[in-house]
Amino acid sequence: MKPYLHRIPASEITAKEIYDQRRHFLKVAATGALGLEMSQWFTRNALAGSLTGKPNPNFSVLEKPTSLKDITNYNNYYEFGTDKSDPAANAGSLQTSPWKVSVEGLVGKPRTFDLDDLLKLAPLEERVYRMRCVEGWSMVIPWVGYSLSTLLKQVDPLGSAKFVEFVSLADKKQMPRVNSRVLNWPYTEGLRLDEANHPLTLLTLGLYGETLPKQNGAPVRLIVPWKYGFKSAKSLIKIRLVEKQPSTSWNDANAGEYGFYSNVNPEVDHPRWSQASERRIGDAKGIFAPKIKTLKFNGYGDQVASLYAGMDLKKFY
Amino acid sequence: MAMVTKSPPYMLAWTSKSFISPRAKLLIFLTALSPAIRLIWYGFDDGLGANPIEFITHFTGTWGIVFLCLTLAITPLRVSTGWNWLISYRRMLGLFCFFYALLHFLTWSVLDKNLDLHEIYADFFKRTFITFGLLAFLCLIPLAMTSTKKMQKMLGRNWSVLHRLIYAIGIFVVLHYLIHKAAKNNFGTVTIYMVIIGSLLLWRLRRWYIKRSNNVRT
Numbered sequence: 001m002k003p004y005l006h007r008i009p010a011s012e013i014t015a016k017e018i019y020d021q022r023r024h025f026l027k028v029a030a031t032g033a034l035g036l037e038m039s040q041w042f043t044r045n046a047l048a049g050s051l052t053g054k055p056n057p058n059f060s061v062l063e064k065p066t067s068l069k070d071i072t073n074y075n076n077y078y079e080f081g082t083d084k085s086d087p088a089a090n091a092g093s094l095q096t097s098p099w100k101v102s103v104e105g106l107v108g109k110p111r112t113f114d115l116d117d118l119l120k121l122a123p124l125e126e127r128v129y130r131m132r133c134v135e136g137w138s139m140v141i142p143w144v145g146y147s148l149s150t151l152l153k154q155v156d157p158l159g160s161a162k163f164v165e166f167v168s169l170a171d172k173k174q175m176p177r178v179n180s181r182v183l184n185w186p187y188t189e190g191l192r193l194d195e196a197n198h199p200l201t202l203l204t205l206g207l208y209g210e211t212l213p214k215q216n217g218a219p220v221r222l223i224v225p226w227k228y229g230f231k232s233a234k235s236l237i238k239i240r241l242v243e244k245q246p247s248t249s250w251n252d253a254n255a256g257e258y259g260f261y262s263n264v265n266p267e268v269d270h271p272r273w274s275q276a277s278e279r280r281i282g283d284a285k286g287i288f289a290p291k292i293k294t295l296k297f298n299g300y301g302d303q304v305a306s307l308y309a310g311m312d313l314k315k316f317y
Numbered sequence: 318m319a320m321v322t323k324s325p326p327y328m329l330a331w332t333s334k335s336f337i338s339p340r341a342k343l344l345i346f347l348t349a350l351s352p353a354i355r356l357i358w359y360g361f362d363d364g365l366g367a368n369p370i371e372f373i374t375h376f377t378g379t380w381g382i383v384f385l386c387l388t389l390a391i392t393p394l395r396v397s398t399g400w401n402w403l404i405s406y407r408r409m410l411g412l413f414c415f416f417y418a419l420l421h422f423l424t425w426s427v428l429d430k431n432l433d434l435h436e437i438y439a440d441f442f443k444r445t446f447i448t449f450g451l452l453a454f455l456c457l458i459p460l461a462m463t464s465t466k467k468m469q470k471m472l473g474r475n476w477s478v479l480h481r482l483i484y485a486i487g488i489f490v491v492l493h494y495l496i497h498k499a500a501k502n503n504f505g506t507v508t509i510y511m512v513i514i515g516s517l518l519l520w521r522l523r524r525w526y527i528k529r530s531n532n533v534r535t
Contacts, residue, residue: 069367070367073366073367074366074367074368082501082503082505084366084367084368085366137368137371181502182501182502182503183502253501253502254501254502269443271444272444272446272497273440273444274436274439274440279368279370279371281367281368282367286365286369287360287365287369287370287373287428288428290431291431
């Protein structure tokens with residue numbers, strides 16, 4: 001009898017490369033690393049192009065920036081899922097081009113900007129900011145963008161405008177978890193007009209010298225470094241100037257835990273945990289790294305404390 | 318009189334032997350231990366993610382609650398199927414529940430809180446989800462300590478009374494998890510455990526009620 005192998009027609013034999021690919025896939029799947037592998041693929045995919053900004057040392061901290069891997073794989077972006085790894089895995093479906101941001105409301109010259117308009121509006125700067133999440137962890141991130149005030153100037157805010165409302169994209173087709181009941185969609189945030197006009201408030205288009213990765217809020221987002229991270233709304237489609245304090249998503253969901261102001265404040269505890277200290281993501285000491293003390297206004301007190309002079313920050317948390 | 322469920326003789330003939338053989342016990346033991354081994358592997362393989370302490374906390378907590386569900390499922394399963402051999406795994410599963418709960422507690426108290434007793438004390442009174450988590454863990458300790466055959470004999474009837482604490486633990490654990498997730502309206506996973514533990518406890522409540530009304534009648 002002929003050996004079994006000889007009876008297989010050549011067309012049935014799997015090519016070596018394909019075989020190896022399958023082996024690799026099985027190995028990856030078997031070790032449970034598929035999610036990680038995919039997220040790395042999406043990370044690469046999401047980093048579409050270079051977007052450099054002139055380093056602005058006046059608005060940059062000297063701490064060591066968190067690694068790009070951690071910044072792009074540990075995200076809160078509930079439109080793509082509530083696990084920290086969900087945005088990196090699921091944000092690939094976000095369509096960031098074409099993209100329009102409408103700036104409207106109590107303004108003299110309402111206008112819709114497309115991404116090119118935004119990129120050309122002002123010279124891009126690189127600013128290394130601390131980012132403190134309300135959950136008790138923090139990162140240091142080199143953002144690329146310019147002060148939001150530059151954009152707001154373009155539309156001539158009226159004297160009656162006192163607050164700014166930020167609205168993120170909420171499209172079920174691109175964002176699988178927008179149908180979840182965790183929050184009322186679209187994601188909405190807000191600032192007082194003077195907060196929005198503060199030079200630290202950054203209209204952000206990139207990080208680490210690249211356009212924003214999708215899981216980090218591409219193509220354009222807000223960064224308010226002295227407030228808890230959730231105030232910095234992602235993937236903005238609308239910026240509206242209004243007279244009254246706008247309602248904001250997290251405040252609507254749980255007013256007792258997430259205030260409108262949400263300034264980083266070690267003296268005001270979150271009901272479920274202390275805000276006195278934070279865990280810096282990517283600390284080389286790993287699980288034995290001690291927590292670091294949280295700074296009032298996330299360390300930006302010299303620049304922003306005057307915005308809140310005379311206010312009871314325990315009441316307006 | 319309470320009903321005694323008896324397995325059909327053909328089942329007893331092979332199940333009790335093959336399902337509680339030392340080899341089967343070792344297999345179940347290693348399976349139950351494998352999450353802990355996987356965790357150590359992740360630690361050496363850079364697999365704990367950006368926030369390792371959070372990862373370990375969630376991982377050990379999840380496996381603690383999984384083993385709690387398994388432990389609570391033994392009696393209902395045994396009674397409804399007649400597979401009496403199941404009982405011989407209850408202690409092991411219960412101890413694994415304690416093992417993962419202990420790791421969960423140590424991750425929180427040592428790695429996260431740096432054994433800062435002041436902070437741990439403050440959390441216990443101030444944060445409801447910590448209160449229930451710690452209560453559940455504190456209740457597990459006497460159960461683990463009295464899990465040996467010797468202790469079982471020594472305590473006699475009191476042993477089963479003491480071990481009814483597991484029902485309270487089930488409720489505390491659900492509250493611990495639920496309150497933790499409630500603030501973010503993120504009920505996806507916790508609902509699954511709540512339904513499982515809830516039905517396992519309701520099954521007992523129903524059985525107790527039926528027994529009681531039978532007793533009243535006779």
